Amino acid sequence: MPFGRQRKEFPSHLWTQCPSCGEMLFNKQLARNHNVCTKCEHHFRLGARERIELLIDKGSFTEHDVDLTSGDPLGFTDQKPYPQRVQQSQVKSGEKDAAICGTASIDENQVELAVMDFDFMGGSMGSVVGEKLTRAGERALANRTPLIIVSSSGGARMQEGTLSLMQMAKILGALHRLDEAGLPYIAVQTDPTTGGVLASFASLGDLILAEPNALIGFSGARVTSETIGEKLPKGFQRAEFVLEHGFIDQVVPRAQLRDRIAYFLNAFRPSARDLRWSL
Amino acid sequence: MDVVDRLLGTKKPIESNGHLPNGDGGLITDSTMLSSQRTPWQSVQLARELKRPHSIEVIAGVFDKFEELHGDRGYRDDPAVVGGIAELEGVGPVVVVAQQRGSTTEENIARSFGMPYPEGYRKAIRLYRMAEKFHLPLVTLVDTPGAYPGPEAEERGQAEAIAKAIATMCGLQTPIVAVIIGEGGSGGALALAVGDMVLALQNAIYSVISPEGAAAILWRSATEAEKAANALKLAASDLLRLGIVDGLIPEPAGGAHTDSAATIAAIKTAIVAQVDRLGRVPIADLLSARYERYRHIGTVIEPLPGTLPAPKTEPFWRRIMRGV
Numbered sequence: 001m002p003f004g005r006q007r008k009e010f011p012s013h014l015w016t017q018c019p020s021c022g023e024m025l026f027n028k029q030l031a032r033n034h035n036v037c038t039k040c041e042h043h044f045r046l047g048a049r050e051r052i053e054l055l056i057d058k059g060s061f062t063e064h065d066v067d068l069t070s071g072d073p074l075g076f077t078d079q080k081p082y083p084q085r086v087q088q089s090q091v092k093s094g095e096k097d098a099a100i101c102g103t104a105s106i107d108e109n110q111v112e113l114a115v116m117d118f119d120f121m122g123g124s125m126g127s128v129v130g131e132k133l134t135r136a137g138e139r140a141l142a143n144r145t146p147l148i149i150v151s152s153s154g155g156a157r158m159q160e161g162t163l164s165l166m167q168m169a170k171i172l173g174a175l176h177r178l179d180e181a182g183l184p185y186i187a188v189q190t191d192p193t194t195g196g197v198l199a200s201f202a203s204l205g206d207l208i209l210a211e212p213n214a215l216i217g218f219s220g221a222r223v224t225s226e227t228i229g230e231k232l233p234k235g236f237q238r239a240e241f242v243l244e245h246g247f248i249d250q251v252v253p254r255a256q257l258r259d260r261i262a263y264f265l266n267a268f269r270p271s272a273r274d275l276r277w278s279l
Numbered sequence: 280m281d282v283v284d285r286l287l288g289t290k291k292p293i294e295s296n297g298h299l300p301n302g303d304g305g306l307i308t309d310s311t312m313l314s315s316q317r318t319p320w321q322s323v324q325l326a327r328e329l330k331r332p333h334s335i336e337v338i339a340g341v342f343d344k345f346e347e348l349h350g351d352r353g354y355r356d357d358p359a360v361v362g363g364i365a366e367l368e369g370v371g372p373v374v375v376v377a378q379q380r381g382s383t384t385e386e387n388i389a390r391s392f393g394m395p396y397p398e399g400y401r402k403a404i405r406l407y408r409m410a411e412k413f414h415l416p417l418v419t420l421v422d423t424p425g426a427y428p429g430p431e432a433e434e435r436g437q438a439e440a441i442a443k444a445i446a447t448m449c450g451l452q453t454p455i456v457a458v459i460i461g462e463g464g465s466g467g468a469l470a471l472a473v474g475d476m477v478l479a480l481q482n483a484i485y486s487v488i489s490p491e492g493a494a495a496i497l498w499r500s501a502t503e504a505e506k507a508a509n510a511l512k513l514a515a516s517d518l519l520r521l522g523i524v525d526g527l528i529p530e531p532a533g534g535a536h537t538d539s540a541a542t543i544a545a546i547k548t549a550i551v552a553q554v555d556r557l558g559r560v561p562i563a564d565l566l567s568a569r570y571e572r573y574r575h576i577g578t579v580i581e582p583l584p585g586t587l588p589a590p591k592t593e594p595f596w597r598r599i600m601r602g603v
Contacts, residue, residue, distance in 0.1 A: 013599055013601075015427070028515050058574065065581075067581060067582050068552040068579050068580070068581050069580045069581075070578070070579065070580070071578035071579065071580050072523065072578075073578040074510065074511070074512045076510050076511075077510065078493075078496065078497035078498060078510065079498065079509075106477075111403035116389065124603060126577075127576075127577030127578050127579050128575050128579050129363075129578075130581045131577060132602065134574065149313075155466075156298070156487045156488075157487075158487060158493050158497060158511070159485075159575075160512075160578075161486065161487055161511045161513065162486055162487055162512070162513065162518060162523050163512075163521060163523070163576060164487050164579065165465060165485075165486075165487040165574075165575060165579050166469075166471055166523060166573060166576040166577065167465065168442075168466065168469060169445055169448075169449060169469060169473050169573045170446060170573045170574060170576060170577070172445050172446040172449050173449040173450075173570050173573050173574065175446065175567075176446050176449045176450040180450070184416050192526075195466075196466050196487070197361075198442075199426075199437070199438040199441040199442050199445075199466040200441075200442050200445060200466075200560055201442070202438075202442075203436075203438050203439040203442040203443075204439075204442050204443065216442075217433055218426065218428070218432070218433060218437040218438040218466075219426075219432075219433065219437070223428045223492075224428050224430055224433065228429055228430060232430060236430065236433070237433060245434050245435070245436065246436070247436045247438075248440050252564070272466055
């Protein structure tokens, strides 16, 4: 062994290796490129705060429901008690739970924006995420603005049991009201969007956009391959696969995401004659 | 839950003899009233019991007549979802949608063990819309280990089908009574279980993930399923306490499979009472009560503004060490 030479040349806090093309990327440059490989366009995951900065007009974000935290309704303990897991995630990520919601403007369109945070317990949806997203939907309805939800989640949070499952119905109830009011809802699926999150709000936008190569699937790949007892084809449950099967509108590279959303928001904006939104 | 209680009169005082007043169809609405408490793992096994009355048997016993309707008008007819128009005593025609698992291995293979494909959920959505259009109450019977997880189901949009079924039920302009008769497996069950009244049999279970699945992920060992079943609070009595179901339908002492006829009679009494009661609530009130029913499920802690301690964040040097 060459005595950790590889590590010395590329210390991990300065360099990241692209898993797709093997290129060593300088972390600062990677961050400047919104976590997209400069050589092969591989999309690394992007943190929720960085995602908000990427999408909105600079400085226009007003965060809501910052301090909502999770209770422990079931008294759940697996290898660690649930409250301890939550606390560790809070310290690690600096967030209170797995979704950040607020009002922002995108190309001067006021929107309600909710972004899920995969770094917080795998972006799992429990009562707090359900409550925050529902409130975001209700605020959009009250202010008659569009709603955008960027999902990045492994699914429902097991530690809150069936209560997590019920959050799917709770959020969809709010989205149904938004739909009836004729307000746009744009779903953005990023890596990964799976399980109960995909089987609820992430699949029902007026528009559904996804990032290149994002993992998008209902069942975990392991469960699926065990069901048929063989290996899954390459590219299975990736954004391009889902696009091909007709369940999303577009696969949008991160660099174009903001402009694309802005275009759709402008296209959906009511004209002076059409007073649907302001009534 | 106040709105629901007020509108539907869910909270009824218990009479001096300890029984519920007539009118709510013999439901158990307080978990402390359960006489024999089983462990969650025993409930899991009872809910999956092969001889337990399954949907087709229940439909035959509860309704006077049942005309099955087939197909999703898009791809094929999924035998794991059974639906149609049925005649309910004292009420008239209703739409029934149910998940059917088999009582034998052959039937289970034919019905993919009660795990619906996307077309099964699309058939359900078609029947929900039919109920709405013709002002028929909707009755659903839930009994599934979960939605089918294979690659064909993924290709045909399992997640989209489930999401649309849930959203359709949220806004459906007709009364909905959902009964969990066996296993309520995650999103695949919720696609039939959004309702104005959600009932469960005494030994039914309803969970976000199967105990085996949770054990494999959280304990990294499928043999810890019993521990997971305890932790997930998936037994009917826990669901009642958490407000996820509104009432329990009593089963015979040894479980539903020991006396199917009595179980089905109890299901019938409960369904007749609830459909009749919901039928008298104006639709607009029903829909806002349904919204509120789900709106208030979940536990969040929201401190009053100004009472917060300073947020704990990781020291900057530790972030650098982690390479973020």
